Amino acid sequence: MKNQATRQAFISAVLWLILGVVVGLWLALQYAFPELIYAIPVKLRTYLEFAKLRQIHVNILAFAWLSLSLVGGLFYALPHLTKTSLKYEPLAVVGVHLWNGALLIGNLGLLFGYTRGREYAEMVWPSDLFLIMAFLMFLIVVLATLARRETEKMNVAVWYLLGSLIWMPLIILLGKGLWKNFFTNPFSGYFDNVANWFLGHNILGLWFTTLGIGLAYFLIPRITHRPIYNHYLSVIGFWTLALFYPAVGAHHTLDGPIPRWLMSEATVFSVLMIIPVTTALWNLAKSISPNWHLLWENKALAFLATGLLMYFFVSLQGSFQALMFVSTYLHFSQWVPAHAMLALGGGFTFIALGAIYHILPRVRLKNWYSEQLATWHFWLSVIGISGIFFTLTAAGLIQASNWKNTIAGMHWIDATVRSVHPEMVALVVSGIMFILGQLLFGANIVLTIFYGSKIFLVTQADLVPSESFSDRVFKFEKSVPRLVVYMLLVFSFAVLTTYLVPYLSAPKIKPNATSVKLNALEAYGRKVYIREGCLWCHSQMVRPVEANIITVFRRGDIGNATPPEWYYYQNPVVFGQHRRGPDLSHVWSRWPSEFWQKEHLKDPARFNPGTWMPPFSYLSAYDLKALVAYLKTLR
């Protein structure tokens, strides 16, 4: 049957979406009512605690829902962009199911404690194997289709979609270090951190962004019956994105123990991202603008335009928070998850939903069962994601300002957790609205498949036609090899500066007295630390600006800044991006008691009522002993 790849990708993507948002609701509930975990039987808590499910939430929604739905859109778009049929379509179907398999294995692994402990790279090697195989199949299908295309030049959408498939496997191979060791993480210390964020941000930059914007470049001309506004803007937007985006990874550890030039480069390119973002968005907005009325008539366009607006806003926000002085204030707070939620849960999710609204009727040859359900879906999603974004942002601002004022003696738990309780309750409400929207969407799809009326396509007449066409065709638009070579060349700039140079210069950092080397028990304790997901809420990175600021009790303080030698032996590096719990770099200086540590791990709420930390009473005595032995090394 035709369009099998798209159909199966969409169906599995929507199933993942609903699973992912339900997991998200459980996380939000744990923020708002942390005592809920005590209602769960002790044996089950290990599968329901915050940190493990946080990884699963991110992996399901980013790598399963978003990736599969956007890839499904790609397989529908490509034949239309090239005026031919999809070649080797069964291969694409197999690829989609390999992808499903990779995510299933990866997420089950995370549930049972198999994790790489690196953000956005959590899934273990069987998943990587499946993903790489899926990428190979996708590439074969796409390149074969492009080779037999009937159009001479390739549309801008093709550049974006092809680029995603060219860059993403390379990013996984480089960022996870698969080229060096396929099974475990081969890097440690400074370079591990660099490689991790090379991967972490490029997944957003050269996978979700390129797929999402590529689909927008395909769908908007199709829906509005007008070509893209300006060809030069398409060219500038694409190549500047490819040049600027991959070099921003280091902004995740601004002011941390990494070389200053790497931070400056990250800040510079994060701000330069304004250029591709405004260029592409201006181009797309101008393509829609003669037909604004379509926003009210066409659900797909409504979702697309809303998604693009959110993408625009979140990108400018990203450039803003990559500035050093902003980052030092806001980093580690809930502001950061808010930013990520708006990018993936807002921008690209809306673009993917728009793609499904446009494409599903055409591949199923059925009309949407209910237009009203779609309207409810749209508004519930908009209100839901806005609620999620604004509550998390407000919580982040409150936390950041509290942390600056803890010098006045504010207790850490008051500053971070108790003060944002109202926001977290609002987060749950927003989350429920978002989930309701997605459930209606799922119901609409099921009803459409089983009870949808047969489609018949008509040509819409009342659209404003385009006046001017560009006859300028660049050489790279006409030749796939040339396009691929250019893509690799532009990408190699970031690989060179933010991957290869740090890789070669990493040996310059030599271990010294501050470097922590672990014995067998402590190393096992560190494994427990990563397995139970402590690093998803506790940072281990003190920046010079906040060194020695009192954050916990009046007597204890956050401690000295983290020197680059300190984490020389760490594999993986567990700097962390969040402070839902206090920084643990010097935890043993503040709480130098084995007994206290164990009691606190078993039942943290007894010591800090309302804490977000789940009780780890389900850990075995040996695990607890090892964990405390590891904490003992954090002085």
Added chain:
Amino acid sequence: MEKLEKANDNHLVHAGFGKLPLLLLLLYLTLPLWAGWYFFSHLNTSPMSMMDRETAKAVEIGRKIAAEQGCFACHGPDGKGGVENPGHTDGFVPGWNSKDLVATKMYFPIILRQEIEKAVIPSMFQNPTDIGTQEYAPFKMQPWLGRLTTQQINYIMAYIYSINPFLQDKIRLILRGTINQKEFNQVSGDINPAYVGDEFGEVTTVSKIPLGTPTVAQFPPDKNYPDKYDQYYQLKKDAIPPQWVNDLRNFAQLINLQY
């Protein structure tokens, strides 16, 4: 809803040629210029970790900040010997190189930092209104919290430690472990259950008030303070908190102090 508009793929072949907006052209020109300037001007502003690396520089930066902020107006040229302060018991604002700083235990960075940030001196730990020898003096120390960043205050502290030989002697003694000052309880004024160590073998709560909340909040006035904490205080009151020693080591490294 039986019909769906037919999409026309011809629009995917052509590309438009609309007007290029001035705003974008301006962005293309200005942002790369800014980027170049930012990158090269921020290349060497500070190495990986300011506190740990810029040893010789930190002292010099501290002197400069102190001069800019007007510290030397009262504490004397380069902080060495202060101006007359008739109501003060000594008759002078203490110079940063004077022995007075030892008497007020300024060799602990946490105490010196409180003095600079909040103008809090040890006599105020017991009685917040007691400003000690400054009471009738025209020149009183000002709190600098909010006017200086933590980093700037660190630099000034490094400068103070670098010019005061009396403080340096004390720092050496503490870092060698030869003296163990009775300072443990001076700053926060109470023992926190968080610090009740392994010696007691169990954690105590007072009438359902959970441990870990600040002690002030934990023991309302009508509750009896349990013996355990008194015992623990007796046991630990002579110890210097490990973090204070860490701080000292940090500053010793910053001013190249051998011990």
